[in-house]
Amino acid sequence: MVWIGFRLGSNAALDESTHTRRGVGKSIAKGALWTLSIRLVSRSISVVSTLILARLLTPSDFGVYALAMSVYAFVELIRAFGFGTALIQNQDATDLHYHTAWTLHFLFSLVSSCLLYLFAPLAADLLKEPELVSVLRFMCLLFLIDGVKNVGIINFQKHMTFDREFRFQLSIKLTGFFVAVPLAFLLRSYWAMLYGLLSTSVMLVLLSYIMQPFRPRFRLDYWHELFSFSAWLQVNNVLNFFNRHIENFMVSRVAGVAAVGSLSMAKETGQLLREMAEPINRAAFPGYARVNKDPARLLNVFCDVMGPLMILGFVMAVGIFSVAHLLVPTLLGAKWIHIVPLVKWLALATLLMIMMSSTNNVLIALGRIRWATSIIVVRLTLMVIFLNLFLPVYGVLGVAYATFATLSLVLVVAYLVLRRNMGLGLRRVVYILYKPGLAALAMFLLVNGLFPAHWVGEPMPWQLAQLFAAVAVGGICFFLVLGFLWVLESRPEGPEMQLVRLVHTRTGLLSFLLPGGSPHG
Template sequence: MNVTQRMQIGASLMLLAKFLERGLGLISTVILARLLLPGDFGLVAMAAPIVMFIELLRSFSFDMALIQKADAEAAHFDTAWTLNLLCTTLIALLMVLAAAPAADFYQEPRFAPVMAWLALGTFIQGFENIGTVNFRKELDFGQEFRLMLYKKLASITLTALLAWWLRNYWALVWGTLASRVFGVLLSYHMSHYRPSLRLSHWRDLMHFSKWMVVNNLLFFLNLRGVDFVIARLFGAAVLGQYLVAIEISTILSVELVAAANRAFFPGFVKLSGEPNTVVRHCTT
């Protein structure tokens, strides 16, 4: 099977994964909406724009740098994993420090402990196995499909069970934490690679990744900047309703394109030595 065929199959699998993920997400939203109040969604959603803004510090997309670098070695993977871990640790600390000021900004005292616990989830996420990047790098989209699907199923199941048990916003917080732990364990189960602390190739990775920060910053401002205004002016309940509507309306315009790109980018990297083939794909 040539690279082009693997790209086509990969794009189909990534689109299917996104459809399943969104379909399951809608089912989860319906279930949670029956168990929780709009204010519960809104309270946790208040953290989203703050977390996303702080996480721009780690938006270097080191996974993309590893995929783009044809001669990436174990040292490059270890460096990317170490940088991710350092970034998530810093982000978690910033989230804890921002918890009280953010609660004052939103005029919502319940927000500070929510933010602090979500910071723990961010820290845990930093330990995910960087070896799973090889699924995309080697165009093994079957494994990537399973990784995405298992993580989504675990997230929905754990959060729904906690919502049935707790019947308040803490179900969303604990569900997020449990999902992060599951994601880390799953990444080590599915990939035999075992990363170690190393920073020997940080310059190589940063040369590519620094431009991704600018791209991700502009994307964030376009997609989530308005969340701050809605939360400040109208409160948690209105923000919760708004985000559910956005979740549905952006499926085609954002999510499906991003899913297809997960297959196309590594495929075009493989074809980088065949410019005529790339041109043919882009013009037909």
């Protein structure tokens, strides 16, 4: 998953550096594999759930739910200090740090619940959706339940015991699925999704105490230390909230709740990549934190992570862009056909978004939180400008255009920041991007040449066959072109070699591509 290619030198310092880099890389690779497994299984459950709910509920149902989640996320900013991130970043955190983090989380959850209950009518008036009052007051329970969860579960990530987190997350996800889907058949309402949320919150709290021996207590010994680190994280979280949700509020006022529902479904369909990439970034952060005292080592680990991340990013983002005209009508139904352009452009925007999230993780690991905050401020400012330009002209599709334009410009800023803080050179960036980029371009041209239009009116099995054929052809094309470009480079160490080793280990194939004919090189 994560490749470690580093030439050994003769001196002890270089040997130590190489050993550290390989050790961190292996830890990240193992963690990424487990967290990717978590995400794949969770995503599979979500896809099945979404396909069922999309045929039972209306765009307006999804719109009410999306608006409620946006308001909930806004109130949640009160407790979004990132205490868990602080515990991971502080390799010397004691039990008292954990007790303090749990106490602060509980207190802020209590405040959040009260405020959401009080301001629910105001939010409904501002967003012109009366049904939000009862929905938001119901969601107060989520704050109360989540407020007592065991802070010890942060150790799954900190200590990279992602196998345990796999069981933890899978149990939670299955609980929500088996509650929401049957209720959707009975209620035919967004309340089915809300009851699903409630059930996952209850299960999360129960499992947090069953699977973690740590028992939190009310203590505030280290509140000042936690706040000194988390204050900037709080600012980041506030800015990130507006980056993620401002389009929902603006679309609601400009185009109505049904348009918000369309946008929500497009994000669910088109941002599959983000769900797949998040585990890699999640596993990488504690790895970055381990070498944060040495920017040169951190740069090497960062590039090792970005290699496979960009292969995954390009194949999925451009893949979704290429088959969206088949994917949406086949899986969601004809009533969602209007979201195809949204799905396409949001998929490409998500590729840029995962690059941004990687940048943010590295800067936080380095302790350069102000730099990370500055990038988010630039992103939010540009997003507001582009939304005001594009929404009146293109409607809800303007959200996708605004997101893509914003992230394209912000990535330039992010690169300059990384160059200043870690010495990231442009040549290294181009090297990471050019092979998967060219492979993705070839995939797009082939898929759209062979499958230019959806087989409208054909039976569902034929539509599914067309979709699966397009996905298979695109995937084969991508990896053939990627492999060809890699062979032209004389098969250097990197994510491609690691992929070949993985295939050889599992199937016995591709041994001719391995150096010396050995899977271990």
